[in-house]
Amino acid sequence: QxxxxxPASVSGSPGQSITISCSGTSSxxxxxxxxxxxxxxxxxxxxxxxxxxxxxxxxVSNRFSGSKSGNTASLTISGLQAEDEADYYCxxxxxxxxxxxxxxxxxxxxVL
Amino acid sequence: xxxLQESGPGLVKTSETxxxxxxxxxxxxxxxxxxxxxxRQPPGKGLEWIGSVSYSGxxxxxxxxxxxxxxxxxxxxxxxSLNLRSVTAADTAVYFCARQSQYCSGDRCYAVxxxxxxxxxxxxxxxxx
Numbered sequence: 001q002x003x004x005x006x007p008a009s010v011s012g013s014p015g016q017s018i019t020i021s022c023s024g025t026s027s028x029x030x031x032x033x034x035x036x037x038x039x040x041x042x043x044x045x046x047x048x049x050x051x052x053x054x055x056x057x058x059x060v061s062n063r064f065s066g067s068k069s070g071n072t073a074s075l076t077i078s079g080l081q082a083e084d085e086a087d088y089y090c091x092x093x094x095x096x097x098x099x100x101x102x103x104x105x106x107x108x109x110x111v112l
Numbered sequence: 113x114x115x116l117q118e119s120g121p122g123l124v125k126t127s128e129t130x131x132x133x134x135x136x137x138x139x140x141x142x143x144x145x146x147x148x149x150x151x152r153q154p155p156g157k158g159l160e161w162i163g164s165v166s167y168s169g170x171x172x173x174x175x176x177x178x179x180x181x182x183x184x185x186x187x188x189x190x191x192x193s194l195n196l197r198s199v200t201a202a203d204t205a206v207y208f209c210a211r212q213s214q215y216c217s218g219d220r221c222y223a224v225x226x227x228x229x230x231x232x233x234x235x236x237x238x239x240x241x
Contacts, residue, residue: 036227
């Protein structure tokens with residue numbers, strides 16, 4: 001199994017909405033609802049913002065939402081704010097055979 | 113709330129063993145609902161899962177590292193540890209430890225490894241001759 005595929009970069013203006021895709025396979029994203037998303041600011045540890053495809057941990061803004069269609073999961077950020085500029089990573093359970101946990105390559109979000 | 117802290121040498125020589133410990137505080141490592149994981153991030157690159165361990169010692173590893181890695185748990189010290197053997201410069205990275213949720217239904221858990229939260233602050237390990 002390979003890493004999940006994310007766009008290297010996305011950008012948007014304050015107040016806009018953006019969507020980051022996370023493409024997997026029928027062995028991971030497509031079959032399991034255990035996709036999570038992480039936000040990482042420079043020099044900091046990642047922070048979970050979405051888990052189990054659509055759930056938000058307590059304290060995470062409702063501007064962040066997750067979804068899935070087929071083998072592709074998506075993270076949408078609405079009402080972009082300057083502090084949303086960060087790297088975003090998706091992660092999925094990979095099944096019981098080999099690679100149990102697989103991350104995406106990461107997406108750099110720039111708020112223009 | 114639960115906190116995790118990595119500790120260990122910041123510099124390891126090529127071909128030697130990288131050893132890190134993660135200390136869990138303000139909570140117990142002995143919970144059936146969680147695994148405890150190691151993730152690394154080479155400078156300027158993305159995240160890579162290394163492996164995870166349960167409080168009872170069950171382990172799962174990334175196949176790409178499996179021949180060189182071992183993860184163990186010490187419930188008496190509320191710690192879990194990473195050993196990575198025969199390191200090269202490619203193993204230079206920030207190493208994070210994190211609690212990992214697993215899917216449970218009722219009183220039964222299924223080793224379906226899910227999201228990581230919380231994370232330690234990370235520990236930079238440089239491999240050099």
